Amino acid sequence: MFFVNDQYYTLDDLEQQYTEFENTPHLRDCGNRRLAVCMPDVFQWLALCLFVRRKGGSIVPIHPSVPKEGAIRVASSAGSHILLYGNTHTPIELSEQKNAREGVLVQMSSGTTGAPKCIERSWDCIELELESYVSVLPADHQTTSIVACPVTHSYGLICGVFASLRRGAEPVILSNMNPKYVLKKIKEHPKHILYGAPALLHTLTLLIRDGARFDCVMTSGTLMPSVWLESLKSITNRVLQQYGCSEAGCVAIHPDVSDPREMGYPLPHVNVEAGSREYPGEIIIRDSEKTIFTKDLGYVEDGVLSFLARMDDTINVAGLNVYPQEVEDVLMAEPRIAEAVVYKKIHPLSGERVCAQYVCTQPIEEQELREWCREYLAPYQIPMEFIQTEEIEKLPNGKISRKRLGEGVLA
Amino acid sequence: MTREEILLALYDIMQHQLELPSMAAFHEDARLNEDLYMDSIMILQLILHLEVDLGFDIPDEMLVPKDFRTVGSLADFLNRLQKPVTAEASYD
Numbered sequence: 001m002f003f004v005n006d007q008y009y010t011l012d013d014l015e016q017q018y019t020e021f022e023n024t025p026h027l028r029d030c031g032n033r034r035l036a037v038c039m040p041d042v043f044q045w046l047a048l049c050l051f052v053r054r055k056g057g058s059i060v061p062i063h064p065s066v067p068k069e070g071a072i073r074v075a076s077s078a079g080s081h082i083l084l085y086g087n088t089h090t091p092i093e094l095s096e097q098k099n100a101r102e103g104v105l106v107q108m109s110s111g112t113t114g115a116p117k118c119i120e121r122s123w124d125c126i127e128l129e130l131e132s133y134v135s136v137l138p139a140d141h142q143t144t145s146i147v148a149c150p151v152t153h154s155y156g157l158i159c160g161v162f163a164s165l166r167r168g169a170e171p172v173i174l175s176n177m178n179p180k181y182v183l184k185k186i187k188e189h190p191k192h193i194l195y196g197a198p199a200l201l202h203t204l205t206l207l208i209r210d211g212a213r214f215d216c217v218m219t220s221g222t223l224m225p226s227v228w229l230e231s232l233k234s235i236t237n238r239v240l241q242q243y244g245c246s247e248a249g250c251v252a253i254h255p256d257v258s259d260p261r262e263m264g265y266p267l268p269h270v271n272v273e274a275g276s277r278e279y280p281g282e283i284i285i286r287d288s289e290k291t292i293f294t295k296d297l298g299y300v301e302d303g304v305l306s307f308l309a310r311m312d313d314t315i316n317v318a319g320l321n322v323y324p325q326e327v328e329d330v331l332m333a334e335p336r337i338a339e340a341v342v343y344k345k346i347h348p349l350s351g352e353r354v355c356a357q358y359v360c361t362q363p364i365e366e367q368e369l370r371e372w373c374r375e376y377l378a379p380y381q382i383p384m385e386f387i388q389t390e391e392i393e394k395l396p397n398g399k400i401s402r403k404r405l406g407e408g409v410l411a
Numbered sequence: 412m413t414r415e416e417i418l419l420a421l422y423d424i425m426q427h428q429l430e431l432p433s434m435a436a437f438h439e440d441a442r443l444n445e446d447l448y449m450d451s452i453m454i455l456q457l458i459l460h461l462e463v464d465l466g467f468d469i470p471d472e473m474l475v476p477k478d479f480r481t482v483g484s485l486a487d488f489l490n491r492l493q494k495p496v497t498a499e500a501s502y503d
Binding site for chain 2: 005183207389390
């Protein structure tokens with residue numbers, strides 16, 4: 001059925017777990033109830049998730065590293081009736097109030113753009129996504145999904161675990177984030193598709209040895225810098241990318257990425273709309289139930305969706321759009337720059353201006369950086385302010401908040 | 412490397428490579444997660460620096476959470492890594 005790290009679980013193990021749940025009053029009657037779950041045991045969590053889905057109840061996954069008080073807060077704001085913290089035996093009762101609907105997976109959006117939002121998706125809607133996802137993913141039942149990202153998040157849970165089970169393969173779920181361990185698992189399953197976030201994939205690229213290679217690698221969540229993608233591609237048979245959001249799940253897959261901005265072909269169950277290359281627009285997703293405005297800026301060309309920036313991140317310099325990623329790629333192509341992030345600051349007189357923070361391996365004069373930029377960028381794209389830093393600040397989910405970096409006013 | 416040198420190297424990575432804002436709490440008993448506020452991505456980067464910059468060969472096994480709990484337990488773990496098994500046995 002599936003592996004969690006080295007431990008193999010069969011269908012029998014799952015059935016046995018279901019029986020145990022049936023004998024637990026607060027779980028047996030979970031239909032039309034909302035359960036928040038924060039548990040370190042991956043098998044128990046997945047079993048519970050599948051059990052609640054079967055019963056028509058709702059589930060609120062909470063990452064196992066969240067402390068108890070934090071979990072209670074998240075669970076309450078998601079309208080949960082009970083919270084299972086650490087185990088299934090001692091439920092924390094939270095509410096008796098009825099929610100508008102149940103039979104949903106509840107997720108909190110990442111909060112890159114503000115306070116986290118509570119997002120509900122019906123199990124039917126997830127079923128539809130899965131069917132659509134599996135129909136276009138270039139992987140058969142002999143390809144092992146190696147899931148090296150949290151299975152409390154939709155990327156790991158739906159695309160990593162559920163989609164793998166649906167195509168008849170046995171996923172390998174890694175909760176142990178030792179990169180060397182991930183590499184070992186990859187060796188054990190030569191025909192694989194590895195699910196990870198760019199930071200992990202990049203670390204693995206730097207640690208892989210002895211001519212070893214990745215088969216297929218899936219990236220998602222945040223744009224991968226071009227130089228990272230290049231080095232990843234040189235040791236991987238095929239790099240895939242997927243794009244989506246908590247409201248809609250996965251909506252596009254690229255089967256073979258060469259430009260990190262290319263998110264790929266929209267899945268058959270959705271309609272994805274964005275501007276053109278000349279006039280990029282907001283990425284709008286329509287499925288059978290709803291229309292989602294993503295606040296992402298992109299375009300569709302030859303059927304391929306490309307992502308440029310969060311709309312909030314796009315920098316408007318005197319009417320000209322600057323996409324941070326484009327400038328970051330130029331900066332990171334300078335051999336001495338290890339990492340760079342570009343964001344906007346508001347200048348009290350002249351409006352939005354491009355600013356950059358960078359981490360370097362050897363000292364660089366600001367003048368050298370400007371000259372480097374001048375070779376590749378238009379004058380309005382060149383950062384006005386360069387700040388050298390030891391590390392670039394990230395949010396707890398590993399994403400960079402350009403908004404936060406740009407807080408404060410340009411001197 | 413002696414255990415003292417390992418502690419210094421850890422301090423150096425955390426201060427200069429990871430630039431932890433919580434370095435005032437750096438101490439042998441400081442917990443990586445609760446006291447130094449390191450998240451999984453930072454642990455990943457720490458392992459990368461230990462491997463690539465300092466030449467430690469982190470085993471490709473499951474990391475034992477106990478080893479990565481505090482600065483001191485991590486130093487012990489790295490110290491053990493350096494010693495061949497036979498030599499370690501002879502200490503007992």
